[in-house]
Amino acid sequence: MDENLQNQVDKLFRESLQSYRDKPSVEIWDNIENQLDKEDDRLFKTRTNKRFWITAGIFLVLSCAGTFTLFNFHSNKNISVKNIQKKNYDSVNSVNNRVYQILTLPDSLILNSEGKYKGAGMTELNPGNRNNFGNKTSSYIGNSIPKFLNYLEINDFSLPEFYPLNIKAPVPKLYSIQFEKFDYSENPNIPENLIIKPEKHSLKNRLSITPYFSQEFAGYSLSDDDATAADGQEIENRERNVFSASLGIYLNYKMNKRWVIQSGISYSWSSSIIDSATSYAVKDNSGNVQFKLNTISGYGFLQPSLTIQPSVGDSVLTAKAYSQLHYLTVPLILSYKIPMNRFSLLVGAGISFNLLTGAAVETKIYGPNLDQDLAAIPIKGLKNINYGIIVKADLEYHINSSWGVNLIPCFKNSLSPINIHSALSAYPYNFGIGAGITYRF
Amino acid sequence: MLTKGQNIPIRELQKLINGCLARDRSCQKKIYEVYGPSMMTLCLRYSKNRQEAEEVLQDGFLQMYKYISQFKNEGSFEGWLRRIMINCAFQRYRSGMNRFNLLPLTEEQFILSPQIDLADRLSEKELIGLIQTLPPAYRLVFNLYVFEGLKHREIASLLNITEGTSKSNLSDARNILKKHLTPALKMAR
Numbered sequence: 001m002d003e004n005l006q007n008q009v010d011k012l013f014r015e016s017l018q019s020y021r022d023k024p025s026v027e028i029w030d031n032i033e034n035q036l037d038k039e040d041d042r043l044f045k046t047r048t049n050k051r052f053w054i055t056a057g058i059f060l061v062l063s064c065a066g067t068f069t070l071f072n073f074h075s076n077k078n079i080s081v082k083n084i085q086k087k088n089y090d091s092v093n094s095v096n097n098r099v100y101q102i103l104t105l106p107d108s109l110i111l112n113s114e115g116k117y118k119g120a121g122m123t124e125l126n127p128g129n130r131n132n133f134g135n136k137t138s139s140y141i142g143n144s145i146p147k148f149l150n151y152l153e154i155n156d157f158s159l160p161e162f163y164p165l166n167i168k169a170p171v172p173k174l175y176s177i178q179f180e181k182f183d184y185s186e187n188p189n190i191p192e193n194l195i196i197k198p199e200k201h202s203l204k205n206r207l208s209i210t211p212y213f214s215q216e217f218a219g220y221s222l223s224d225d226d227a228t229a230a231d232g233q234e235i236e237n238r239e240r241n242v243f244s245a246s247l248g249i250y251l252n253y254k255m256n257k258r259w260v261i262q263s264g265i266s267y268s269w270s271s272s273i274i275d276s277a278t279s280y281a282v283k284d285n286s287g288n289v290q291f292k293l294n295t296i297s298g299y300g301f302l303q304p305s306l307t308i309q310p311s312v313g314d315s316v317l318t319a320k321a322y323s324q325l326h327y328l329t330v331p332l333i334l335s336y337k338i339p340m341n342r343f344s345l346l347v348g349a350g351i352s353f354n355l356l357t358g359a360a361v362e363t364k365i366y367g368p369n370l371d372q373d374l375a376a377i378p379i380k381g382l383k384n385i386n387y388g389i390i391v392k393a394d395l396e397y398h399i400n401s402s403w404g405v406n407l408i409p410c411f412k413n414s415l416s417p418i419n420i421h422s423a424l425s426a427y428p429y430n431f432g433i434g435a436g437i438t439y440r441f
Numbered sequence: 442m443l444t445k446g447q448n449i450p451i452r453e454l455q456k457l458i459n460g461c462l463a464r465d466r467s468c469q470k471k472i473y474e475v476y477g478p479s480m481m482t483l484c485l486r487y488s489k490n491r492q493e494a495e496e497v498l499q500d501g502f503l504q505m506y507k508y509i510s511q512f513k514n515e516g517s518f519e520g521w522l523r524r525i526m527i528n529c530a531f532q533r534y535r536s537g538m539n540r541f542n543l544l545p546l547t548e549e550q551f552i553l554s555p556q557i558d559l560a561d562r563l564s565e566k567e568l569i570g571l572i573q574t575l576p577p578a579y580r581l582v583f584n585l586y587v588f589e590g591l592k593h594r595e596i597a598s599l600l601n602i603t604e605g606t607s608k609s610n611l612s613d614a615r616n617i618l619k620k621h622l623t624p625a626l627k628m629a630r
Binding site for chain 1: 455459464466469470473477478479481482485486495498499502503506507565566568569572586587588615618619622
């Protein structure tokens with residue numbers, strides 16, 4: 001084909017259709033909107049499901065731990081003979097000129113509510129060894145724990161007749177058990193030293209504290225679902241976190257050998273830099289026209305000393321701004337303890353409540369005949385309280401029975417936005433590495 | 442840096458994009474109203490009829506809303522949206538490739554083509570109607586070469602054909618169009 005004609009064909013189509021616009025049918029937008037509605041529903045369900053499963057997971061862990069703890073506390077109501085051994089350890093150190101040591105009986109050596117001994121591996125008592133059994137005092141020496149304990153009514157539900165006063169194990173195997181018969185009719189008041197109480201750990205023995213300091217690497221998950229999110233992307237791009245840290249104390253309550261509840265309080269602060277930007281004058285809630293500086297967490301009204309009141313839409317240039325947020329945090333964490341010789345690892349998850357204690361931004365503004373420093377501008381649009389999840393691992397090195405040092409990696413993620421009526425909904429998160437010292441009371 | 446959109450200030454366009462990111466329906470509709478007509482023209486050029494063009498347009502806008510977070514505020518939003526529309530048209534071409542007749546139209550088929558008013562210069566609708574009469578493969582190559590300004594090498598790579606095939610398809614497309622246009626072109630001279 002003639003090249004000139006080819007070019008003319010191309011040119012004719014290109015130029016004729018360059019500015020041509022053809023309006024699509026009305027129902028096309030309706031179809032698009034229907035599809036968008038379906039997509040929005042799906043996203044909403046996904047987001048809701050995610051939060052539901054996080055909440056359900058925490059609830060499940062707490063429920064399991066609570067059930068386990070209750071069950072364990074109930075078990076402790078059974079009588080253990082451990083405390084009797086300890087009580088009499090100092091008074092008896094030899095029988096028949098042989099040196100004895102305290103027998104550490106297994107936890108299963110417990111007399112149930114019917115006075116029956118639940119232990120295993122007992123041998124039949126040789127009746128010949130029951131010296132004066134039935135009198136005030138009786139004793140037994142043999143190479144195993146006697147089965148006649150089955151017949152002793154030792155429990156905390158019905159008053160006991162016999163109490164094992166001493167249970168000692170010689171080296172190698174020889175058991176010596178002394179009993180005392182108690183006559184309730186003669187003495188209704190049971191002597192304190194004969195009462196066998198359920199084994200208990202005092203509150204003090206269960207508590208420990210861990211002061212710590214944590215350096216954190218923070219960021220925000222942002223959601224633009226606020227109708228005023230016009231400048232969200234721009235705000236997000238120009239702000240970055242430069243420093244975050246927490247200083248606090250954990251109060252640890254040991255429920256049993258494995259499970260620990262941790263709470264406490266911490267003070268955290270977070271600093272961000274906001275790049276230079278233009279701030280526009282808007283009407284605030286009271287109708288005054290002020291320059292508004294948007295940050296990820298909220299916004300501040302700049303109030304320069306001006307001779308003329310700005311009009312809506314006027315603008316000033318703000319230099320690099322520094323914002324600071326301060327929070328008091330109360331965590332509630334359920335942790336599982338994994339002992340490893342002199343180390344122990346506490347792995348836990350829980351929730352934290354964060355109370356806003358301060359939020360401010362400082363910057364410098366430029367404009368026609370204007371060059372002014374502005375400090376301590378309050379950040380508005382922040383919620384006073386927000387909550388989040390906290391997941392932590394606490395590696396402790398036990399220096400001795402009272403002191404330990406800790407390395408505490410921790411991840412926190414807010415489940416509720418820290419702001420309201422702002423351009424963006426901000427969900428802060430941070431990963432921290434902390435160091436602490438533990439003291440057990 | 443975002444460049445100025447079609448009849449819309451940059452700041453306004455940025456607000457609309459942010460609104461779309463927040464899935465704000467009013468912003469989504471506004472963007473559709475601003476860019477719908479120009480994208481409809483593009484879709485008409487890439488489709489065999491209006492119905493198919495509207496389906497491509499619908500798919501394209503849905504894709505744009507879904508992936509708008511991937512728009513990096515660099516360059517032209519309209520250019521980015523055009524690429525989405527062309528991709529949608531191309532997807533449709535590929536999915537229906539086996540069903541389409543890749544051979545040039547015969548003389549008999551020309552007779553069945555819409556009658557074009559050649560008494561005066563052709564209207565835009567008529568020109569689009571002509572493009573729509575092209576076989577899909579020719580139409581695609583013609584659009585990419587004439588309207589998007591792609592080279593044969595780029596078209597060949599995009600459509601996974603040889604450069605020779607691309608040139609041949611373009612030439613055949615022009616031949617078909619020329620047969621319709623010759624009277625008008627002569628008049629234009």
